[in-house]
Amino acid sequence: MIARNEAYEIVIASLKEVFEQVGEAPPAQINEETVLVGTDAVLDSLGVVQLIVEVEQRVEGAHSISVTLANDKAMSARNSPFRTVGVLTDHVIATAQEAAS
Amino acid sequence: MSPSEKPVMLVTGARKGIGRFLSEHYLSKGYLVEGCSRGKADISDSNYRHHEVDVADEKAVRGMVADVTKRHGRIDAVLNNAAIASMNHVLLTPAKSANRMLEVNVTGTMLVCRDAAKVMMRRRYGRIVNFTTIVAPIALAGEAMYAASKSAVVTFTRILAFELGQWGITCNSFGATPIMTDMIKGVPQDKLDAVVNGLAIKRLGSPQDCANVCDFFVSQASDNITGQVIYLGGIS
Numbered sequence: 001m002i003a004r005n006e007a008y009e010i011v012i013a014s015l016k017e018v019f020e021q022v023g024e025a026p027p028a029q030i031n032e033e034t035v036l037v038g039t040d041a042v043l044d045s046l047g048v049v050q051l052i053v054e055v056e057q058r059v060e061g062a063h064s065i066s067v068t069l070a071n072d073k074a075m076s077a078r079n080s081p082f083r084t085v086g087v088l089t090d091h092v093i094a095t096a097q098e099a100a101s
Numbered sequence: 102m103s104p105s106e107k108p109v110m111l112v113t114g115a116r117k118g119i120g121r122f123l124s125e126h127y128l129s130k131g132y133l134v135e136g137c138s139r140g141k142a143d144i145s146d147s148n149y150r151h152h153e154v155d156v157a158d159e160k161a162v163r164g165m166v167a168d169v170t171k172r173h174g175r176i177d178a179v180l181n182n183a184a185i186a187s188m189n190h191v192l193l194t195p196a197k198s199a200n201r202m203l204e205v206n207v208t209g210t211m212l213v214c215r216d217a218a219k220v221m222m223r224r225r226y227g228r229i230v231n232f233t234t235i236v237a238p239i240a241l242a243g244e245a246m247y248a249a250s251k252s253a254v255v256t257f258t259r260i261l262a263f264e265l266g267q268w269g270i271t272c273n274s275f276g277a278t279p280i281m282t283d284m285i286k287g288v289p290q291d292k293l294d295a296v297v298n299g300l301a302i303k304r305l306g307s308p309q310d311c312a313n314v315c316d317f318f319v320s321q322a323s324d325n326i327t328g329q330v331i332y333l334g335g336i337s
Contacts, residue, residue, distance in 0.1 A: 046267075
């Protein structure tokens with residue numbers, strides 16, 4: 001079980017790592033509402049790929065839970081589970097719960 | 102954890118044949134080799150770990166890669182050698198057999214590439230070699246679905262090279278000529294002879310031929326060699 005604040009920290013740390021890897025400064029403010037996908041997104045599509053992989057690896061490293069965030073359910077959802085930091089955080093928790101059960 | 106000092110290679114279909122030969126080849130070169138197959142393997146080496154995994158099983162592949170990452174913290178190279186063949190005239194090929202070939206040869210290759218690449222991209226380094234066959238370019242009658250699945254592997258690998266190149270991961274395909282392994286033991290001798298006679302170098306392939314090409318692809322110096330396919334025996 002991953003606590004919400006832990007999942008949130010993983011998403012934030014992963015997002016900062018992606019910006020560092022591409023050599024760009026992260027936005028001055030990152031919070032639950034930070035948009036990751038679509039109009040006003042802080043990342044391009046490849047950045048989102050990197051972010052998802054980074055989050056998966058961090059969840060696995062910190063909690064020994066193997067998660068695939070881009071699963072069938074996520075990819076067919078009407079609303080992307082990657083659209084904001086907050087939504088992604090909730091998706092991480094739900095996916096980790098599913099993987100651990 | 103800090104990553105292992107030795108390079109780590111994942112070899113699918115490692116239990117026998119070419120996969121086994123290559124596993125032992127890279128053990129002798131100082132790699133930590135993580136092999137997989139559907140059954141147990143009897144490779145006895147402290148630097149070898151075997152996983153009983155069907156590469157078409159998404160969850161099992163994910164678990165295997167997670168285990169390798171947990172123990173070693175890195176994956177340097179992947180040899181996607183696992184494959185199944187069913188040599189039938191297309192008019193005698195059941196859908197189940199065709200689907201199983203696609204599952205193992207195409208989806209299985211994709212799953213191993215996907216999960217290994219996620220580990221590789223964090224270190225900005227990786228070498229992926231996906232195995233194909235000369236049966237596809239020579240359009241060998243009697244192997245339509247097997248050849249089609251291996252053609253898909255080549256196309257997949259070419260595109261994968263573009264998708265992963267930015268993270269220092271190279272992706273190439275390798276197609277051997279017939280080699281005396283279990284996979285071709287049921288092929289009639291006259292058919293094998295006809296294939297060999299159509300080659301520029303008129304002999305069966307050998308495991309050493311495979312190692313030679315893989316050595317080139319997995320070399321650190323091959324960082325600008327990607328999206329390529331090398332066939333043995335003069336086939337192109």
